[in-house]
Amino acid sequence: MRLIRTEKEVFTLEGVPLPNEKLLDEVAAEVVVCTKCLLSKTRTKAVPGVGSSAAQIMFIGEAPGQSEDAKGEPFVGAAGKFLDALLSGIGLLREQVFITNVVKCRPPRNREPMPLEVKTCTPYLDRQIRILQPKFIVTLGNNSTAYIFSKVNLSFTGITRVRGEFFKASLLGMQVVIFPTFHPAAALYNEKYKEQLAEDFQLLGRELKKNMIG
Ligand code: URA
């Protein structure tokens, strides 16, 4: 089927609107039955992502943890509670944004995703980004920042060096602002990271207000 894309909606040639929601649902439907990498053998549920199909801001974590794997939803465990608090601190509900991960299935014992798993899974993330066309992409932690930076040819020198800064870039043919910050799970047990993550969110909140987002 040929599709015609306008700012936020996609139409078939017959002019029938296919809202982003339907396209995101199609990605999610593929993810939940995906067996493209070995993580499919150990997962309970794949975790495609949640949020608004009209979101202008996207949050990208690393991979599902134990609670996410059980529920099929991203950021529902301890790190998720912290993320919800950070969001509400800048006047955002998780329903207003889109939250997902680089890799959609939980790596055993929460190890980091392997390069091949990232390579195999990220076409799903890329599709989600293309559908949403977010103005802001917030990368949470090393893995998601490294992935998004690699897509826009920015050199990634570690999260502590690049966090809290806005990077304008052309990603998948779209103008976006990338904002890397710490992963909430890493900050949970580190007071310094926690403070810096909270500061980053305040900065993000001000920038979103300036852009009339949220
Ligand atoms: N950590 C992540 O990176 N993603 C989740 O969904 C939960 C914890």
Ligand code: SF4
């Ligand atoms: Fe498929 Fe990604 Fe899950 Fe691997 S991690 S099985 S590629 S959805």
